[in-house]
Amino acid sequence: MSRNKLRRIFISLGLAVVALVMVMSIATASNVRELRMEDKCDAATFPPEAGCTSNGGVTFQEFLAKLNPQDKGHRAWKFNFGREHIDLNETLRATNIGGEPHTFTKVQEFGGGCVATLNSPLGLTPVAECSEPNIFPSTLVTSKNSLEIKGVNLGIGTHNFECLIHPWMRITIEVRAD
Ligand SMILES: [Cu+2]
Structure with missing residues (x-):
């Protein structure tokens, strides 16, 4: 040769x-696992401070009617994952397909959000994470945007995520070894 x-x-x-x-x-x-942050806010009836940009069909009156300790908030406001775990080498991508801003915040324990006007009708008190100064800028996801979190950065184990605006938006995700 x-x-x-x-x-x-x-x-x-x-x-x-x-x-x-x-x-x-x-x-x-x-290796990205998609999670959807959902709401059905109606821009025409929600107050401007809610930041609603879509016509999801749930009026502000209907939203308020579910804001009590029995209903625990309107069910259309939710984290939708369809699974309960990711692998260590996977990435969780939380995308806001709703019309309002939401946070996707890791919390030690589920509890109230950081918005008093939503907490009080639910009978909830803020989670400890509300006192972290950068918690909103670092975990806020506006409509049509997403936040990515790597499994390796979370670590093996179970992790609780909550919206600090609508505290009934909650999910527990387990990170498993590959
Ligand atoms: Cu929210």
Whole structure:
């Protein structure tokens, strides 16, 4: 076998390895699990401070009617995941498909949010995380936007997430070893 031919074989082998590594990294990057943050707010009837940008069909009157300790808030405001765990190498992507801003905040214990006017009719007191100064800017997700959290950054175990505006929006997600 000529030296040139051998070199060409080595080069193509090298290129094959590079291509394989690229394919593998793309496969890893697509390990995203989609979670939806939902609401059905109606921009026409919600007060401006609610920041509602859609016509979801639930009027502010209907929303308020569910804001009591028995109903625990309107059911259309929810985190929708369809599963209860992710793997350590996966990424959780929480996308706000509703019309209002929501937070996707990891909390030590579920409790009230940080908005007194929503807490009090529910009979809830704020979670400890409300006193963290950057908690809103770092976990707020406005309509049509998303927040990504890597499993490795959460660590193995169970994690509670809550909306600090609508505190009945809650989910517990387990991160499992791969
Ligand atoms: Cu919310």
